[in-house]
Amino acid sequence: MMSLNRIPENPIITIDDVKPSRPDTEVICAFNSAAAQVGDETVLLIRVAEKFINDDANVLSVPVYEPVDGVYQMVRKDLNVPELKAAGYNFDDPRVVEAPSARDGLAVVYLSSLSHLRVARSKDGIHFDIEEKPFIEPTTEYEAWGCEDPRLTYLDGIYYINYTAVSPLGVATMLATTKDFVTYEKHGLIFAPENRNVCFFPRKVNGKYLAFNRPAPEGIGTPNIWLAESNDMLHWGNQKFFYSVQKDGWETGRIGGGFHPIETEKGWLFIYHAADISNRYCLGAFLLDKNDPLKIIAKSEKPILEPELEYETAGFFGGVVFTCGGYLQDDMLYVYYGVADENMALATIKLDDLFAELGV
């Protein structure tokens, strides 16, 4: 079966290419980047995860963004690991620290690394100049644990940036806008916890802005993809169900949108991710009706990309290909994707080849 073609230069961005934002941190992940064509350049918004440097095996130095003299900064908290383990804390997942909770059994109380968003630019879409300083960083209580998994959508002459705002209050979706990737404005949370993987349509459909979004309920239901509508991009409603986690196959664990649907002559092309219950993340594709995007014209029965090469199967969290950005250029689809929750890679496919795979 035809699928996305990895470029030979992969991985195109690794953690060694990214300068830490401060002297006492190290970059442990540079992944899940938003992408857009801006003039003659490709711009990525890289999710850069940093942790504090600490060689003491008994101490875990976890970061939290907190206001210091009124300005949010990454602050270091030194945890005594043996002491906390004795108190019932759990350190098994390298991404989080969990503490005993009367309500929830174990509840996440720290992340081991925190993410900000970094701008990178390229003339060829493969070799990137990565800025040395963060572009978007936490500045609110909703981002105390970082800004993750951005998406970029060009709409009405503005670049809309949505990303996952993570904090002890939950995992929600923040909206920001920029015109120049130098300054930006935040517009608050457009979706309350738990909701992420938001993908805006790049134009109004039937007079409404549209956003795929992926709420994750505590009780009844699975983390499914929904479609919301808006008049102003700030306020969203009329949520409609789009696609659910499946009972069998490669979509049994989690699903979520990749990046903004792309308008083609045959309909909206929408790239998404799906994981099975073993957390193996793959990519798939939908083709949706132009005037009624809830109507699925075609869907990839099998993944169009799955973690197979070593840079996808081994790493910070192996067995993951995950996209937050891509675009169509001259009938070639470019899909930027994070690999193993650590680095960035690129895969492409001719639109006609993808249509053939989708049987349309």
Place this chain on the structure above:
Amino acid sequence: MMSLNRIPENPIITIDDVKPSRPDTEVICAFNSAAAQVGDETVLLIRVAEKFINDDANVLSVPVYEPVDGVYQMVRKDLNVPELKAAGYNFDDPRVVEAPSARDGLAVVYLSSLSHLRVARSKDGIHFDIEEKPFIEPTTEYEAWGCEDPRLTYLDGIYYINYTAVSPLGVATMLATTKDFVTYEKHGLIFAPENRNVCFFPRKVNGKYLAFNRPAPEGIGTPNIWLAESNDMLHWGNQKFFYSVQKDGWETGRIGGGFHPIETEKGWLFIYHAADISNRYCLGAFLLDKNDPLKIIAKSEKPILEPELEYETAGFFGGVVFTCGGYLQDDMLYVYYGVADENMALATIKLDDLFAELGV
């Protein structure tokens, strides 16, 4: 400590007062009613839960709203209980049927009863004439498992009705409007799963409509109360955190808004519910700043009502007092509340007494 005063007529509505909507069902709960003063009457929207009559102990007849000839109707599914138990199904919770799920261990696949909303009218606020037919019933896939826990808010000359739309897709919030409690219009889901206990403010504050809402995240965070804003009541954004589940005391399990905040000279009075991790549901009160309702002026340290009397401690799901409706009349606060997830009761308090309890 001063608290709400139960009226001697309690419970004011029981399941025996409510006629089933069809000959083959029985009413098992008539509770969690919205309330409003309409002219010289008190109108309640009662949540009426019905189940199919079936005396065969080996068969559980569960209901589902499904389209039959294009019209949503309550359809009966006969489950062979011993057979399903052998297959790993769980019938321990009388409210739900759970089936084995590779993703979730056990997942709810049926509710044992389904709810619709019924209008009741009263001249004295205590004795109600209950309509014989449902007012609002499921008509969408988002309500396949019922319409629950309504709230009523009079705003701009219209009664806004929001209620919990329950289906296998999750627990979301539906918006409807009525002018006469005879006809109504549904406006779609304003919040995706999981989100309930939505309480609209009865007027714009600083130029925006406001809604407390209670999302419940699957992962990080607890089911907390948030405040969203809107320009049109249909599309909501700028979600801000208001109040969280607490680590100790009577608010450790779940919290959520009761009904629309009431404007008083001292600020917004906002009645809410909280449960501990044993699912004992109590009521509490906030006093909020008039111009910045996220600012808590005062809060009841202890419940203003807790399940104590037999009609509150014993029933379909005992140990629950839960309000979805109330109003202020002549400086007396009327709080209609569901008891033991089965019947309706009423408690009142003079506003000055409640202020005294709140220390304001």
